[in-house]
Amino acid sequence: MSDIQNSNEYVFGPLEPGYGITFGNAVRRILLSSIKGLGLVGFKIKGVNNIFSSINGVSEDVEYIAVNLKKIVFKSDLEEFSMTLNAKGGKVDASMFDSVPGVEILNPEQYICNLSDSADISIEIFVQSGKGYVSSDMLEVPEGFIKLDSAFSPIERVSYNVKDMRVGQKTDYDQLSFNIKTNGSVDSYDALMKAFKILKDQSVDLMEKDDASDEEVEEVEVIADARWNDEIASSLQLSKRAQNVISNLKFIYIGDLITATEKDLFSVAGCGRTTVDEIRSVLQSKYKFDLDTKIEDWSEIRPKGMVL
Template sequence: MLWKGFQKPKRLAVDQSTLTDKYGIFWAQPFERGFGTTVGNALRRVLLSSIEGAAVTAVKMEGVLHEFQSIPGVVEDATDIILNLKQIPFKLAGDAPKAIYLRADQPGVVTSGMIEADGDVEVLDKDVYIATVSEGGKLDMEMRLKRGRGYVSADKNFDEDLGIGFIPIDSVHSPVRKCNYTVEAARLGQITDYDKLTLEVWTNGSIAPADSIGLAAKLLKDHMNIFINFEEEIETGTSSSDDRKPEIHNENLNRSVEELELSVRSYNCLKNANIQTIGELVQKTEAEMLKTKNFGRKSLNE
């Protein structure tokens, strides 16, 4: 095939010293020249636009009829409060919209930590400033929290079941706050014209940086599959110096393959190949597995 002999990364490395639940630096090498930019740009665009997240899409404030109205006893007007609500990172379990509430009738600063919600909603940053209530003032709000992707305009957040008094607002759902990528020269043996791709990812904490990259890659792969109009050959190829992986001690590797809940056909194929544990399975390459009797592409994907 035309791509035979192409150098491809075998794994994604991570800088453990700087890794947090909101930030990570990842790199992969060696890519053929030009592929670092191709892959990096595609991943960055998907990371910033297409990963699902939760955001406030509509708000109802007691005594407020439109977003430009001021609220007696509250320093900020409705517009400023809505802008502050957009800065709050949420984590929402499930796909159904949720109602969350905020009630403040005492003088002082109102923050995101005062939001009331059920167990399906988590406020990831409880120190986001929302408003300041003065003496005799009161702030009473109900908000609709929904899952979505990227930027959604206010008119698209106008749901038919919104109650009277709700103001639909535009929302940014992406949990990825920022993503940078760089491409440097990489060396393999005596050849120095390969690419090394480095990704730097910031999230709001609702998804780990590594998971966001995994989802972006899966989304790209799913979109590319329709362009493949032939059966793929498994390239055995020669391994590079970057193939070496750190030794990992994982108790799951000793578990039986029966615990994987595979189909009967796939399980019988593994049994006939004398593969008893998950550890024995993960040591097999795709090419080796496809040589197993009755073990086809469908079983491999499973």
């Protein structure tokens, strides 16, 4: 376990303006949902038929024992395995499970239950590999096991932060940092690299599907929206700085603004991330529109009389 880095911060940059949030949000979601881990999905206790039972001589009821069992952290390359525990009298913890080749319990001190001097208990657990959170009704366990919901993700916490970064004379590039904490079964850096690879592979898959020459791709028709013709000045309540950016770009209508990109806005001197975020937020709030919207032949259908 000593070679596992389960908590650390990783910094990347410089990134083009706006890319910090774009990558940060995507990678964070992948880390939380798509990194494989091990989870306890079923258990059985000798003499117990359901999770609402109690056991003579055991301080905790079965439901509480199940909660404690789910807190055990496993490390293994196996896709599934079972482990057994037999104890009599006194405190019972995870270290008392019989060893299984290729399986390590990372928190052997995890408390399970307490037995009276004359009481004994026999527990068998079933562990599987999976991703994210899976409810018990979606899991398959061997006959006789009581099924449990399972949170497979080995990522306990992940956050990202975006700061401005100077490159030459420009100060609006993004610096992206991730703070990641795992349960110790995976290395935090390895998990981050897997998330990047998943994002890359999914992007490649989308490109390949889009470029498939032997498939007909149905064109999506963009229906004209009368709100494109609303004038920005009278429709959006923006700060003076944001108004100046739009004025510098000579944007008059909502259609002018939503067909623009973040790069267009950043090209105006003095326009930073805060201003762009404000414009996007107000657009979303008022119209549910966003920047970089594709409107075919906007220059042709744009109201006449006002020239960009």
